[in-house]
Amino acid sequence: MDVSHILDSLNARQREAVSAENAPLLIQAGAGSGKTRVLTHRIAWLNQVVGLSPFGILAVTFTNKAAGEMRARVEELLGMSVASMWVGTFHGLSHRFLRMHWKEAGLPQGFQILDSEDQKRMVQRSIRGLGLDESHWPPRTAMWYINAKKDDGLRADHIRDEGDPTEQQMIEIYKAYETACNLAGAVDFAELLLRTLETLRNNEALLQHYRQRFQHILVDEFQDTNAIQYAWLRLLAGDSGYVFAVGDDDQSIYGWRGARVENILNFSDHFPDTKTIRLEQNYRSTSTILNAANALIENNSNRLGKNLWTDIGEGELITFYSAYNEGDEAKFVVERVMEHVAGGGQRAECAILYRSNAQSRVLEEELFRHAVPYRVYGGMRFFERMEIKDALAYMRLLSLPEDDISFERVVNQPPRGIGDKTISQIRNVAREAGVSLWHACAEILSANALKGRAATAVGNFMKLIIKLRADTKDLALDKLVEQTIKDTGLLEHYQKDRSEKGEARVENLQELIGAAGMPVETPQDTPDISELDAFLANAALEAGEQQGNEFDDCVQLMTMHSAKGLEFPLVFITGMEQGLFPSQRSIEESGIEEERRLCYVGITRAQQKLTLSMAEHRRLYGRDHFNTTSKFISEIPAELMMEIRPRLNVSRPMPSPVRRQSIREDNTTGLSVGQRVMHAKFGEGTVTDYEGQGAHARVYVNFEEAGPKWLVMAYAKLEIMNVA
DNA sequence: GAACTAATGATTTTT
DNA sequence: TCATTAGTTC
Numbered sequence: 001m002d003v004s005h006i007l008d009s010l011n012a013r014q015r016e017a018v019s020a021e022n023a024p025l026l027i028q029a030g031a032g033s034g035k036t037r038v039l040t041h042r043i044a045w046l047n048q049v050v051g052l053s054p055f056g057i058l059a060v061t062f063t064n065k066a067a068g069e070m071r072a073r074v075e076e077l078l079g080m081s082v083a084s085m086w087v088g089t090f091h092g093l094s095h096r097f098l099r100m101h102w103k104e105a106g107l108p109q110g111f112q113i114l115d116s117e118d119q120k121r122m123v124q125r126s127i128r129g130l131g132l133d134e135s136h137w138p139p140r141t142a143m144w145y146i147n148a149k150k151d152d153g154l155r156a157d158h159i160r161d162e163g164d165p166t167e168q169q170m171i172e173i174y175k176a177y178e179t180a181c182n183l184a185g186a187v188d189f190a191e192l193l194l195r196t197l198e199t200l201r202n203n204e205a206l207l208q209h210y211r212q213r214f215q216h217i218l219v220d221e222f223q224d225t226n227a228i229q230y231a232w233l234r235l236l237a238g239d240s241g242y243v244f245a246v247g248d249d250d251q252s253i254y255g256w257r258g259a260r261v262e263n264i265l266n267f268s269d270h271f272p273d274t275k276t277i278r279l280e281q282n283y284r285s286t287s288t289i290l291n292a293a294n295a296l297i298e299n300n301s302n303r304l305g306k307n308l309w310t311d312i313g314e315g316e317l318i319t320f321y322s323a324y325n326e327g328d329e330a331k332f333v334v335e336r337v338m339e340h341v342a343g344g345g346q347r348a349e350c351a352i353l354y355r356s357n358a359q360s361r362v363l364e365e366e367l368f369r370h371a372v373p374y375r376v377y378g379g380m381r382f383f384e385r386m387e388i389k390d391a392l393a394y395m396r397l398l399s400l401p402e403d404d405i406s407f408e409r410v411v412n413q414p415p416r417g418i419g420d421k422t423i424s425q426i427r428n429v430a431r432e433a434g435v436s437l438w439h440a441c442a443e444i445l446s447a448n449a450l451k452g453r454a455a456t457a458v459g460n461f462m463k464l465i466i467k468l469r470a471d472t473k474d475l476a477l478d479k480l481v482e483q484t485i486k487d488t489g490l491l492e493h494y495q496k497d498r499s500e501k502g503e504a505r506v507e508n509l510q511e512l513i514g515a516a517g518m519p520v521e522t523p524q525d526t527p528d529i530s531e532l533d534a535f536l537a538n539a540a541l542e543a544g545e546q547q548g549n550e551f552d553d554c555v556q557l558m559t560m561h562s563a564k565g566l567e568f569p570l571v572f573i574t575g576m577e578q579g580l581f582p583s584q585r586s587i588e589e590s591g592i593e594e595e596r597r598l599c600y601v602g603i604t605r606a607q608q609k610l611t612l613s614m615a616e617h618r619r620l621y622g623r624d625h626f627n628t629t630s631k632f633i634s635e636i637p638a639e640l641m642m643e644i645r646p647r648l649n650v651s652r653p654m655p656s657p658v659r660r661q662s663i664r665e666d667n668t669t670g671l672s673v674g675q676r677v678m679h680a681k682f683g684e685g686t687v688t689d690y691e692g693q694g695a696h697a698r699v700y701v702n703f704e705e706a707g708p709k710w711l712v713m714a715y716a717k718l719e720i721m722n723v724a
Numbered sequence: 725g726a727a728c729t730a731a732t733g734a735t736t737t738t739t
Numbered sequence: 740t741c742a743t744t745a746g747t748t749c
Contacts, residue, residue: 063738091739115739189739224738257737356735358740378737415725541739561736583735598736621734622740 006044006077010037017277018042019049024271026222026264027246030308031293031604032284032567035246036066039218040073042244043085046216047078054085058214058236061089062221064542066565070220086214090229091189092541094196098187099529099537104206105199108185110400110533113540117384118405119143119188125404126176129431137169145170146177150190151258153197153228183436184404193228200235211238222247222267226258234270243271249304250297253561253598256590265304282308282604284567286315289610292636293603299635300593308604317642319611320576320633326359326615330366332644333572336611337555338370340570347373351556351568353602355581358620359574360557367555377558382515382544387494387505391512392539394484398469399532402436411437414493417457422450426458438462464488477531478517485509560602571606573599576614577627592631599632612641669699669713671720677701678719679711 007015014034017027018041029035043059046052061067071087086093095113098105114122123146124139149159156174161167181187187195200207217237219225222245225233237243245267252261268274282290290308297303319336323329337350352363360376367374382388390413393406401407412418429449430440441458444450450458468487472480485491494505516535529537556568575581582595603610612633618625633641671677675687677699685701699711699718711718 089739095739113739192739254737256735358734361741543739559736580735585735594736619740 003045003049006041006048010034010041011281013277013279013281014038014041017279018045020275020277022242024242024267024274025244026267026274026276027244027279028264028276028304028306029246029248029279030282030306031248031251031601032282033279033308034283035220035248035279036069036073038279039220039244039246040070040077042218043074044077052216054082056213056215057218058086058093058216059088059218060093060220060233061087062224064089064092066220067092089541090232091192094192094232095537095541097196098192098199101199101206104203105195107187107195108400108402110530111185111187112396112400112403112406113192113537114181114186114188114405115384115540115543116143116189117389118186121405121408122180122184122186122188123173123177125408126173126180129180129427130172130176132169132173137173142170142173142177146174147188147190148258149174150188150194151226151228153194153231155194180404183434184402185400186403186405190228193232197228197232197235207235207238210236211241214241216242216244218244218246220246223249223252223261223264224254224259225263226260230260230263237271250300250306250597251564251601253564253594253601255594261302265302278306280306280308282310283312284607285310285604286312286608288315288317288640289603289606292318292610292640293600295637295640296596296603296632296635297600300596302593316609318636318640319609319644320641321611321613321644322629323613323615325617326362326619327366329574329613329615330362332613333363333574333611334366334370334372336572337367337372337570341372345569347553347555349569350572351558351563351566351570351605352572352574353558353560353563353605354574355560355583355598356575357559359580363557363574373554374557375554377556377562382508382511383539384543385505385508387490387509388512388539390490391481391485391509392536394465394468394488394490395481395532396536397438397465398472398480398484399530399536401438401465404430404437407437410488410490411461414489416461416489417453418461419454422454422458425450476517477535478513480532481513481516485512560598563605564601567605567607569606569608570611571602571609572611572613573602574613575618576612576630576633577618577625578630579625579627580618580620581630582632596632596635671699671713671718676721678721679716684721 007018010018011034014037017025017038027035027038029038039059043057046057047054059067059070061070067088071082071085074085074087075082086096088096098107098111102109102111120139120143123143124134127134127137127139127142149156156171156178159167159171159174161171181191200210214236217233219233224247233243245264247264249261249264252259252264255261268276285293287310290310294307321329321332323332333352337347337352340350341347354360354363357378364374364376383392390410393403393409396403396406397410408423411423426437426440426444429444430437433440433443435443441462445455445459445462448455464487468484471487472483475483491506491509494502494509496502497505560573579587581599582592586592586595614627614629614633616627618627671687676684677687678684679701687699687701699713699716701711701718
């Protein structure tokens with residue numbers, strides 16, 4: 001059989017990995033060394049050469065995006081659909097397993113998934129239920145504790161009581177939380193994994209079935225696996241399965257959320273006869289960039305060790321700029337971006353990276369000032385929005401009225417006269433009887449324990465849900481959403497809010513109808529899960545895209561963490577300051593090796609040109625910081641770097657208006673200086689300046705109430721006022 | 725029930 | 740510094 005299409009495009013190491021004999025394989029894939037390519041080609045190899053059915057392959061990743069890409073690339077390579085192959089995230093695959101084996105797992109058939117926000121509310125409820133003071137026992141902390149334990153595979157009963165009163169209390173909260181989740185048929189993210197693991201462990205027949213089925217297990221980003229994910233892999237692989245693990249210990253940047261680099265370092269101890277293959281040829285960056293990255297990471301101990309190389313050529317030197325303050329730094333970066341664009345480059349080729357999200361603000365302001373379109377990664381995702389979660393909560397109640405989190409969320413949203421007093425009464429009954437809030441309501445009503453108005457309100461709410469469920473039983477999903485947001489009054493409620501925010505919420509709700517109209521991909525082996533439950537699970541597991549931008553060609557702003565896996569011709573790493581990057585906390589406690597790996601990740605995102613910058617003086621969280629240069633700068637060989645000295649006038653806080661007016665451009669705003677205008681939010685004002693062209697045209701308006709502001713014509717919806 | 729006020733907390737993020 | 744959120748008031 002001709003296998004050239006699988007191997008031809010690969011280098012020697014990649015071929016070795018793809019065509020390796022059956023054995024545990026550890027592929028140390030450096031940044032930009034083609035790891036996704038190796039993974040997908042390995043799957044193709046297993047299928048077309050070894051003759052393994054897609055049915056026998058399990059491929060697991062961390063993000064939905066990575067899973068989607070992998071499936072698409074395999075299908076492209078094989079020229080066929082591989083729906084029977086299990087490709088997905090640890091959570092997604094566990095979810096699939098639990099839907100199929102809910103009985104064995106001891107879950108209700110319609111179990112719901114809690115996202116982090118739901119989980120926090122649930123923990124909060126448990127804390128309140130125990131009569132504890134929330135300020136002393138913050139839900140965040142308790143949630144963090146519970147997740148850390150679950151990620152280590154520990155139930156509340158498993159935790160050894162060392163006599164520490166704080167820990168004892170945490171264990172109590174954990175227990176109460178477990179009870180509440182079981183009652184509500186709710187499963188949090190960590191629970192998906194833990195429950196799957198336990199179900200397999202306690203059910204020999206199931207375990208044997210899956211071990212036999214999945215002879216080959218492929219793992220992406222192996223350095224990011226935590227204890228339970230590793231246990232999951234080992235259990236499934238058993239003694240007869242082959243794990244093909246691809247990862248890079250130098251890119252392990254999620255230790256703080258439980259990832260264990262040891263999983264990579266000790267892989268060969270756990271899987272006998274492991275074959276290790278290193279992919280060190282980099283297809284992304286210039287040798288200057290790679291040499292900088294190599295030199296930097298050399299400073300870490302405890303590595304498996306590897307050296308990236310390329311035949312792309314030296315390319316440009318790395319630029320380093322030490323700015324006077326963060327404003328100056330932003331100005332410098334944006335100027336470089338604008339130069340690139342002026343030279344015919346795309347904005348989307350530029351990525352501005354930073355350590356913490358708080359740093360994006362100044363950069364955004366500077367980009368906005370110059371009307372450079374940009375996109376910030378890491379905002380609120382679609383299915384996390386308040387109005388969307390409200391609608392979903394109603395839908396969840398339709399599916400499973402015992403879902404207490406959803407019940408509490410919408411029982412008085414929109415307001416229908418069920419106040420705190422009534423709710424806490426319901427809660428008490430529920431707690432005493434050990435039933436869900438929904439059942440508690442029914443009991444209270446039949447016992448006539450509520451007074452007039454409250455009783456009617458609660459009764460009406462229950463009737464609403466029951467009627468809605470009956471009415472929508474046979475409806476298509478999008479119609480169901482539509483009817484839900486109408487009949488519950490949710491849509492009307494948000495329509496009353498005439499502000500921009502309210503309008504956006506109404507739009508989002510309408511978009512939800514649209515989203516429900518799209519078919520949700522249900523795996524063929526997932527049995528009788530309703531269309532509604534599939535949609536709800538999907539919403540929790542895949543929170544959707546972050547908000548896009550109306551401009552396609554945007555400068556990309558993101559943290560170095562979110563940049564992992566991406567690449568850009570031009571990369572700017574800002575805030576190269578001791579105490580910020582590496583962060584103060586990492587210097588003091590967690591050790592800075594992970595910070596250095598993060599820096600390594602940042603550097604290796606760059607294809608052609610890397611620019612580093614710092615601010616000697618930075619205001620962060622209302623405090624002034626006087627910074628020294630990041631240690632990491634000194635770890636990059638000086639001959640790879642060129643330092644740019646600040647110009648004399650850069651530290652001036654604001655450009656003088658005189659200067660702006662001296663370089664006049666055509667006025668395309670349609671308004672003239674001196675024109676009186678009206679803005680929906682800021683009120684009346686006078687136009688005093690303008691700049692920019694076309695879609696980016698802006699005017700400077702001095703508002704009576706709100707003060708002077710720059711407004712983009714395309715968005716501001718200014719009303720021209722006639723002089724009285 | 726909306727509208728104001730005070731308190732809080734703040735690396736990094738996915739599921 | 741500043742955004743979110745919980746609490747308070749009318």
